[in-house]
């Protein structure tokens with residue numbers, strides 16, 4: 187499993203799916219929705235986020251509706267991983283299902299600033315803040331979930347007949 | 350050792366005698382519900398070149414409720430593609446947009462039974478827990494996997510038990526109970542967990558009132574929000590389906606992660622302030638806050654008993670001149686009953702706006718959106734920032750009684766004193 191490295195986008199607690207994929211844009215074609223992902227929480231996000239960037243957030247990230255446009259939008263804009271103090275259940279499942287790494291790490295929000303560089307090794311669960319030089323141990327995902335992530339998500343597994 | 354409701358239902362559906370919290374199982378599902386999320390699934394099927402396939406066309410309920418009737422050409426296109434999908438895959442149950450909101454019509458039309466394991470592409474799928482089912486929401490990709498195989502993996506959840514004893518006062522409802530729980534315990538107290546609701550206050554509640562508890566269980570993070578079935582449940586389910594079912598009950602020695610006892614007797618009407626469901630105050634602490642709009646409807650509180658209490662309060666009154674009140678019955682059946690009972694006349698006399706059954710206003714999809722700085726008091730279940738319209742609008746969540754009373758006065762008002 188590859189190591190993910192990128193700029194940190196930092197968010198607080200209770201970032202809900204209406205902030206990630208605002209309801210008023212859900213009726214638009216998906217490509218248009220992508221231009222508004224996380225916009226209410228940080229207007230720069232959709233235009234500036236780059237491949238491999240890492241979201242660091244507080245508690246209950248992704249709470250709210252089951253709309254998969256939220257995690258998919260993040261993934262399709264390039265987000266490489268999300269590390270949060272905790273996730274809402276459906277959002278977490280959606281992440282794993284689509285092959286977007288999501289791990290928890292207690293106290294993570296207090297140790298990163300917006301714009302820091304971070305690196306996450308999913309196999310060991312080690313998260314590094316390259317800007318401050320500090321390291322953190324994130325939760326280890328069960329093998330079943332690592333397998334889904336490694337294959338690239340449930341759709342890839344379905345195609346291979348391994349789900 | 351005993352098992353909880355969640356453990357028993359997951360054990361039964363994964364072919365095991367016994368499962369324990371923390372275990373991973375692969376379980377067969379009894380029924381699935383898809384609404385407009387199917388349109389997004391279709392995009393995924395096509396973009397990723399996955400064959401459109403349904404493991405059992407009898408077990409999928411397809412419906413439209415989020416954009417009904419279609420307010421834009423994009424929404425109409427979603428619906429058109431959904432109908433085409435239903436034809437192509439031979440789905441047996443296509444309710445189109447004719448019956449009402451998903452979580453109201455699934456039980457109403459007999460697609461929910463005690464002991465079932467049900468999945469839906471909607472977070473409030475937890476609602477069916479009110480019928481003793483284990484039911485929860487999943488996303489589009491996982492639903493594609495369920496469509497293909499009829500199965501999904503689950504982590505068997507720990508269970509938190511809420512024991513609610515006593516009797517609610519007049520004009521205090523189950524909405525106030527669940528808002529109180531959210532306010533006291535927080536929006537993530539039940540994260541990844543199942544909750545069970547027990548106690549004499551729950552037993553006293555109507556089926557409709559119980560659905561509010563299960564519906565909003567997801568607002569405290571829960572995966573399931575289950576109420577053990579009783580005579581009322583069984584009678585209701587037998588009145589809507591001929592399919593056989595085997596109810597499940599928790600064992601006396603089941604292991605709970607936590608047990609919380611609450612009293613219903615002294616509970617006051619509650620209001621969740623912007624912008625989170627756990628930002629809860631008693632109505633007395635916030636009365637006097639001016640409002641621009643009221644909404645009575647949604648899968649939380651758009652049922653007949655909700656319209657009845659609203660009508661009782663609105664009868665002989667008019668909605669305040671600076672306020673508009675939007676009422677949307679949760680289903681075609683609810684609408685008809687309200688009509689037959691004369692409730693719609695009362696609403697029209699009070700100058701409320703009565704719409705068709707739809708999710709529209711609840712999630713800001715269409716109908717009754719809010720402008721900049723406007724405040725809405727709503728009987729729905731979420732008050733996230735911008736959910737009902739402009740980023741700078743505000744949503745206050747309350748019971749239908751509190752919404753009705755507030756709409757008469759033009760400010761947040763305790764329904765017990767109107």
Ligand code: SF4
Nearest residue numbers: 473647648708711712
């Ligand atoms: S009424 Fe609201 S909460 Fe319920 S399913 Fe519709 S949009 Fe979701």
